[in-house]
Amino acid sequence: MNSEYISGIDVFLLCIPLPQPFRLGFGELFTLPRVILRFKIEGRYGEYFSYGEAAIDFPFSAYDAWDNICALRSLTIIGSKVEGREKILEAAWKDRQKDFCYAAQAALNMALDGAYAQSQEKTVAAMYGSSVRSGQILQSVGMSTNINVIQDEIKKICLGGRIPKIKCDADIASSTKTLKVVAEICQKNNRGFLADFNASLNEDAWNDLLRGIANDRVVRDMWKYAEQPTLTELGIEGLIRANITSKEFFPGLEIIADETLLDEADAERCGAHEIILNLKLQKVGGIDRARKLLETAQKHAGKNYRVKATVGGTFPTALGRVYDQNGAAILASSDMPSDGWQPATDWFTGPLHLIHEAFCLDQGGSAILMKGKGSGFSVDEEKMNALVIPVPEEEYRKIRTNGKGNYITIRLKDESAYREKYEILTGKKFDWNL
Numbered sequence: 001m002n003s004e005y006i007s008g009i010d011v012f013l014l015c016i017p018l019p020q021p022f023r024l025g026f027g028e029l030f031t032l033p034r035v036i037l038r039f040k041i042e043g044r045y046g047e048y049f050s051y052g053e054a055a056i057d058f059p060f061s062a063y064d065a066w067d068n069i070c071a072l073r074s075l076t077i078i079g080s081k082v083e084g085r086e087k088i089l090e091a092a093w094k095d096r097q098k099d100f101c102y103a104a105q106a107a108l109n110m111a112l113d114g115a116y117a118q119s120q121e122k123t124v125a126a127m128y129g130s131s132v133r134s135g136q137i138l139q140s141v142g143m144s145t146n147i148n149v150i151q152d153e154i155k156k157i158c159l160g161g162r163i164p165k166i167k168c169d170a171d172i173a174s175s176t177k178t179l180k181v182v183a184e185i186c187q188k189n190n191r192g193f194l195a196d197f198n199a200s201l202n203e204d205a206w207n208d209l210l211r212g213i214a215n216d217r218v219v220r221d222m223w224k225y226a227e228q229p230t231l232t233e234l235g236i237e238g239l240i241r242a243n244i245t246s247k248e249f250f251p252g253l254e255i256i257a258d259e260t261l262l263d264e265a266d267a268e269r270c271g272a273h274e275i276i277l278n279l280k281l282q283k284v285g286g287i288d289r290a291r292k293l294l295e296t297a298q299k300h301a302g303k304n305y306r307v308k309a310t311v312g313g314t315f316p317t318a319l320g321r322v323y324d325q326n327g328a329a330i331l332a333s334s335d336m337p338s339d340g341w342q343p344a345t346d347w348f349t350g351p352l353h354l355i356h357e358a359f360c361l362d363q364g365g366s367a368i369l370m371k372g373k374g375s376g377f378s379v380d381e382e383k384m385n386a387l388v389i390p391v392p393e394e395e396y397r398k399i400r401t402n403g404k405g406n407y408i409t410i411r412l413k414d415e416s417a418y419r420e421k422y423e424i425l426t427g428k429k430f431d432w433n434l
Contacts, residue, residue, distance in 0.1 A: 003044070003081065004041055004042060004043045004044060004081065004082045004083070004115070004119045005041070005042055005079060005080060005081045005082060006039050006040070006041060006042075006077055006078055006079065006080050006115070006207070007040050007041065007042045007047070007078065007079075007362075008039070008040030009035055009037070009038070009039060009040075009068050009075060009077070009078060009153055010034070010037075010038040010077065011035065011036070011038075011072045011073055012036040012038070012332075012384070012387060012388050012398070013033060013034075013035055013036075013054055013065060013069060013338075013388065013389045013392035014030060014033070014034045014035070014036060014317070014384065014387040014389070015031050015032075015033060015232075015387055015388075015407040015408055016032040016033075016317070016348065016352060016387055017030070017031050017032075018030060018031060019347065021411070022057075024057075024059065024410075027293045027403070027410050027411050027412035027413055027417060027418075029057075029409075029410055030246075030409035030410070031408050031409045032057075032315070032409065033064075033065040033408050033409065034053060034055050034065070034316070034317055034320075035053065035054035035055075035065050035068045035069055035104075035107065036051060036052070036053055036054075036101075036107075036317075036384070037051065037052035037053070037054070037072050037107040037108065038050070038052075038111070039051075039052075039111050039112075039115060040049050041082065041115050041118070043118070043347050044119075048118065048374075049217065050108070050110075050111045050112075050114040050115035050118065050374065050375060051110070051111055051114065051319050051375060051379060052107030052109070052110035052111035052114075052319075052321070052323075053074070053106075053107055053110060053316055053317060053319045053320035053370070054060065054068040054101075054103035054104050054106060054107040054282065055103065055282050055314050055316035055317065055320045055323060055415050056102075056103040056282040056283060056314045056317065056392075057314070057315070059421050059422075059425055061100070061101075061102070061103065062100055062425040062426050063100060063101045063426065064396065064399075064400075064422065065392070065415070066344075066392060066393070066395075066396035066398070066400075066433070066434070067099065067101050067104075067109070067426075067433065068101050068104045069392055070101075070433050071095070071096070071099055071101040071104035071105075072108065074095070074108060075108070076090065078346070081186075082112070082115045082116050082119050083116065083119070085113070085115075085116050086288075086335075088108070088112060089105075089108065089109060089112065089286075089288050091240075092105060092108055093105060093285065093289070094277065096285060098313040099231050099362070102167060102282070102284060102285040103282045103283075103285075103306070103314075104281060105285035105286055105289065106281050106282045106284075106285055106286040107286075108286070109187040109281075109285065109286025109287055109288050109289070110286060110287075110319075110320070110323045110375075113127065113286075113287065113326075113370070113375075113376030114374045114376075115374065115376045116304070117334060117373065117375070118373055118374030118375070121373050122329075122373060123326070123369065123370070123371070123372070123373060123374075123376055124287075124323070124326040124375065124376065125326045125329040125330055125369060125372070128287065128326075128330045129245065129330075129332045130292075130294050130329045130419075131302075132328075132329040132330075132334070132367050132369075133329070133363055133368060134199070134338070134365050134366045134368045134369065135159075135325075135328050135329065135332060135341045135366060135367055136161075136162070136163060136336075136337040136338070136341065136365075136367075137161075137162040137336060137337060137338070137341045137342045137343075137365065137366065137367055138162070138163045138165050138194060138337035138338055138339045138341070139157050139160075139162045139163070139164060139165060139342055139346075139380065140165045140167070140196070140338075140339065141153045141154060141164055141165065141166050141167065142167065142168075142248055143167040143169070143224040143312075145174075147177070147178070147181055150166070150178060150182070151181060154166075154182055154185045154186070154193075155185060158185065158186060158189035158191045159189070160365045160379020161364045161366065162222050162337070162342075162360075162365055163191060163192065163193060163194065163337040164182065164186065164191065164193045164194070164238070165193070165194045165196055165227075166179075166193060166194070166195050166196070167180060167194075167195075167196055167198065167341070168195050168196065168197050168200070168337060169197065169198070169200045170200045170201055170205060170213070171284075172205060172208060172209050172286060175195075175197075175209060176209065176212060176213055179213060179223060180213070180216060180218070182195075182222075183216070183218045183219040183221075183222040183223060184218055184224070186222040187218050187221065187222050192222055192223070193222060193223060193224065193225075194224060194225040194226075194227060194256075194337070195223060195225070195226055195227070196227040196228065196229075197226065197227065197228055197229040198227075198228060198259070199228045199229075199230065199231050199232040199259045199260070200229075200231070201229050201230055201231065202230070202231055202234075203230060203234070203238060203241055203242065203245075206229050206230060206242050206245060207245050210245055210246060210249040211249060212248060214249040214250065219250075220250060220252070223250070223253055224252065224254065225253070225254050225255075225256055225276070226242075226246065226248040226253055226254070226255055227255075227256040227257065227258050227278065228256065228257065228259050228260065228278075229242050229255070229259075230242050230320065232259045232260055234260075235260050235266075236247050236257065236260050236261075236266050236269040236270065236273075236275070237269075238260070239255055239257055239260060239270075239273075239275050240269065240273045240275070241399070243255045243273060243274065243275055254274075254276055254306075254308070255275050255276065256275070256276040256277075256278050256310065257270050257275050257276065257277055257278060258278040258280075258312065261277055261278060261279075261293075263285075264292065264293060264296045267294070267296045267297040268296050268299075268300045269298065269300075270297050270301075270307070271296065271297030271298055271299065271301040271305075271307050272301060274301070274302070274305055275311070276307075276308045276309065276310060276312050276333075276336070277293060277294060277297055277307065277308070277309040278309075278311075278312045279293065279294065279310070279311050279312065279327070279331050279332075280311070280312035280313070280314055281311065281323065281327050281340070281357060282314045282316070282320070283312075283322060287323075287327050287330060287365035290327065290331055290354050291330070291331065292310075294307060294309055294331060295398040297309075298380070302423055306333075307334055308331055308333040308335075308336055309331050309336065310328075310332050310333070310336045310337065310338045310339070310340075311324060311327045311328040311331055311332050311338040311339070311340035311341075312338070312339045312340060313338075313339035313340050313342060315347070315385065316344060317344060317348060317352075317354050318344040318345070318348065318353055318354050318377065319354060319355060319375075319377065319379065320344075321340075321342075321343065321344035321359075322355070322370050322375065322377050324339075324340035324341075325341055325367060325370070325374070326369065327340055327378065328340040328341050329369055335350075341366070341367040342367070343359030343361075343367060344359065344410045345358070345359050351383055351386065352383075352387075353380075353383070354379060354380055354383050354384050354387075355377040355378060355379055355380060356377070356378045356379075356380055357367065357370055357372065357376075357377050357378065373427055389406075389407045389408075393434060394406070395407060395408060396434065397434045399418060400418060400419050400422060400430040400431065400434065401413050401419065401430070401431075402415040402416075402419075403416075403417060403418040403419070
């Protein structure tokens with residue numbers, strides 16, 4: 001019987017400089033907070049570490065990095081056997097349903113999966129029963145008013161063997177122009193593409209967009225997926241109606257649920273109405289929870305319909321991206337590209353690449369899983385330690401008070417913007433856990 005157990009837990013807050021500022025509704029982020037969970041495991045052959053990462057950005061979640069740290073520090077699992085990972089996850093999930101820190105659950109799932117896979121001398125993907133070793137990369141193109149910039153980016157993505165993911169919004173004329181330009185480039189490169197609307201359209205706008213472009217044969221042929229076209233407040237029902245319209249005007253266009261895919265009830269509706277699931281591991285709580293959503297969707301799908309899924313990304317470090325890749329190998333449909341396959345070295349290189357291993361691609365540009373047992377990577381402790389914020393509680397006390405930490409840099413529209421946004425999204429006072 002496996003006797004490996006957790007003998008120590010550490011939680012770190014990293015401050016990662018961004019290559020360029022990331023725009024938020026209340027300001028700009030210049031450095032990225034990421035939370036790392038580290039287990040010390042007493043194994044059959046000595047001690048080793050297993051890691052998890054909580055990588056999701058406030059205000060795109062109703063909690064911030066300090067909330068994730070508090071959730072992970074509250075774990076009382078020292079002495080627990082690695083083989084009991086399912087019970088540990090089940091117990092932790094009850095707490096997450098109270099504080100909604102799902103990225104903390106993902107970090108816990110990741111660290112436990114790595115430890116258990118290591119104890120079984122398997123990869124994480126193999127531990128879950130997957131034999132998939134590679135997958136097609138879905139790569140985003142940022143919004144731009146310069147169509148030439150978009151064209152250049154699309155060409156590079158196609159030449160690299162990847163699938164382009166463009167951003168569209170409520171400006172129907174601009175989105176229509178972008179769809180046409182991208183479709184022409186993708187046709188020349190024999191590549192389909194995905195358009196992400198980030199929940200920006202009401203139903204009438206979606207219908208108008210499709211009617212206005214339905215006669216463009218190139219767009220009809222090359223536009224394969226529309227991610228979250230309808231407003232978040234319309235829920236899954238909005239996507240169901242959008243799917244009806246797309247089948248009428250674009251029979252080959254499939255709808256993907258993102259912002260409105262929140263729980264098993266949503267997954268059930270997606271399965272029943274043939275809507276693809278975007279399973280962002282950080283958002284839903286890790287591979288274990290994502291599998292449950294997928295199973296629920298399939299259970300309520302039609303007899304002849306196999307539910308499709310893609311694995312989204314949330315801008316993690318190399319640690320979290322290796323886990324995303326394992327998740328894509330386990331969860332994503334074989335014919336679906338995934339953001340989760342994209343190497344983290346596309347944005348974090350040199351001193352910001354926190355593992356010793358390199359991400360690999362095959363000759364066609366698809367990503368290849370790490371071969372190592374357990375988590376599949378070994379952490380470069382020197383690089384990681386250089387990014388650690390020594391007193392994270394003090395850092396977030398300052399950020400929530402006036403938006404200015406000692407390490408994490410946010411340019412706010414006004415100094416109360418972060419505090420006000422936090423209280424609105426969480427329903428709690430900004431200093432409730434400080």
